[in-house]
Amino acid sequence: MKPKAPAFVTGAALPRRAILRGMGAAIGLPFLDAMAPAFAASSVPGKPPVRMAFFYVPNGVIMDAWNPDYVGPFQALPRALKALEPYKQDVLQIGNLTHNSGRALLDGAGDHGRCCGSYLTGVQVKKSVAEIKASVSVDQIVANEVGKQTRFPSLELGMDDARQAGDCDSGYSCAYTNNMSWRSETQPLPPTLDPRALFERMFGTGRPMTAEQRAQQAKDRRSILDFVTEGTHKLESGLGPSDRRKLDEYLSSIREVERQLELAEKDNSRIDPHMDKPYGIPADFSEHFRLMSGMIAIAFQADLTRVVTFLVTREGSLRPYRELGIADGHHPLTHHRNQAELMEKVRKINEYHVQQFAGFVEKMKSTKEGDRSLLDNCMIVYGAGLSDGNAHLHEDLPTLIVGRGGNTIKTGRRILARRETPMCNLFLSMMDRMGVHMDRFGDSTGKLQGLDLG
């Protein structure tokens, strides 16, 4: 079958949502110079849109390795953040933010269930296994407003357990520990765990491939890019050298993800043909992270979505980190009772997570968008719903914002809010930058001061 021509208009600026179509493929395009006048979908005409993402790590962190002993411009980064050293001028670390709604507040045990359920919703979730109740999460509020302008209003990703039923923490449903995004009070949005499924969703036509089709494609060793070759050539012929280079880099990054997927799938069948993971989920944590975060970068680059949540592992995760020589489960380790050996293992896990995240930051920073980097036009929150996982504290939550939110956030420093400042104040300020203006969200008391330039 002959592939369809690319859906872009000639003789004028290239539409922002032009896509390359082929059999079973629909590939969005990155921001090209040829589109500049057409960037009307952005809240600021002529400028690339601002995107937001939330990377969530569970079980808190060891705070002595997270917080530096200074406030202001970054000097040496603390141990947990060392991997971000090359990008520290793009990082804003915020201290003292609090999720009061994560606290017990007379509901007893279950801090893990509460802290994840409240993290993006800002409300005290209902303690129940059967009758879940939270609130619309900040990402979904934004997605409802800006999501119409992109192929996907939002993407919800994860790498761990996505069970939605059962008791995951002292009477709290697994829906609270295994989801970050909530479309309504009672409807969480389960994260996509399988990178192959995500890939097909992002670059497919919307119809999932059958197992036979997928097998045939693998047998033929054909890339999804092969199906849009003709359209790619047509598009390239109308572009300047700079745009051609950008397009080539972009398509190469898709091919790279595809290649990683193929390798991971081969590894999976080699390591354990009967492994209890869906098709396409790599056995290797680092590889899985790289794939998922790589696709986040592509989704932002191609403006497929402007809102992403990424539950790195579920709250209360028991995952051991054997790749670090840590056979104990993450959650039990965080109840270290101040034992040095156990605390050190948690520090290593914290570092490891940030190392994975730094790879994503590098990718975002090296991707050009207009006269800036893609990262400059994003606000990537990296954080946790607990600070001290041993004591289950919900104040001074570990929080980074990476990226300048379209040049509206002053990075390269650590700031402290007053104690007890609601995390929801930060979310209100982020919503503002996404063009969604609200007076209140969750338990906010106002917008967070001190983010801005100048």
Added chain:
Amino acid sequence: MPQRMAEKPAAGVFFDSDFATIDCVLAMGVLHGLQGKNDCRVAVVTVSRPNLAVAAFADSVERYYRGPAGNFAQVPPIGMATDGEPGETSPAFVEPFRKKKPDGTPVYRNQVKSVIDTADPDTMIRNYLDAQYKQNAFFVLAGPATNLAAVLEFPGVAQKIREKVRFLVLAGGAFPAGAPEAHIRADIPAARKVLAEWPTPIVAVGNEVSAAIEFPGASIDKEFAAVTPDNPIADAYRAYRPMPYDTPSGALAAALYAARPKEGYFKISGPGTITVGDNGGTSFTASESGRHQYLVCDPEQKSRIVQAYVELASAKPVIRRFRPVDADAQVDKPATPVKN
């Protein structure tokens, strides 16, 4: 082994003060003494003027009574207003920090070095109200009503107060009528707002009660010193004025009555309404539908009251292991000496 409490904990106290007079400092001691006897639980301390020295001192008192922070035993931040005038910084808030251990380290810990280390008082009160059982909290106000008036403007907080709080006891005014009193006069609009809109009953402790029962300064070097040589409240008292001196006790009376309203320490007026004049003077008008009352000094109870003040304020800290915002997770621990 620490035991988890099965029953509803003692009522949570929200103490708001400008700490302009030494009885406000002593009131913290009384409240913690009452906490040691499980008559109340100090939930939140908020300072109604932007004075870091005062907030730092309040923080040190909290740390003195709560013991070292540890698992499930955090010291909640001090709430501090950032508007208004900082006012005078008494030596009472400075001298205690000059006291050193033999190794040269300060005797009293505090972690308030800048405004960042304090919390917005409205947010503190809102957040900590969430952690209280229904009708299991009370407020003690020993200063201008600035913070409490502001918190009434906070979305949803008036409803929380109605649901969780039994009453507010305020030290201020003069009753049944009298000359302007400092706490009321310091913020007349706030006093009027709180008296008009506070959603629970209000009990006032007027100047006449404060003046009639003075706290005995001699107890500082006697009863207090007998318990421990290092008590920040005693050291603040010594620095406040040249010793020896006795001091009016309005804030102490408010604290004592609030935690033990049925102990008969004071007589109490019938219901009515307190109004505030333009000069800050107060007057009480009796009415069956009124939500205000005021305490009346009972001369027969005077020595008993003074004894209670001294005993409670000088009491050895009883470390109570509860998460400040998780009242239901309270775990008690036997009295142990506090190491600062």
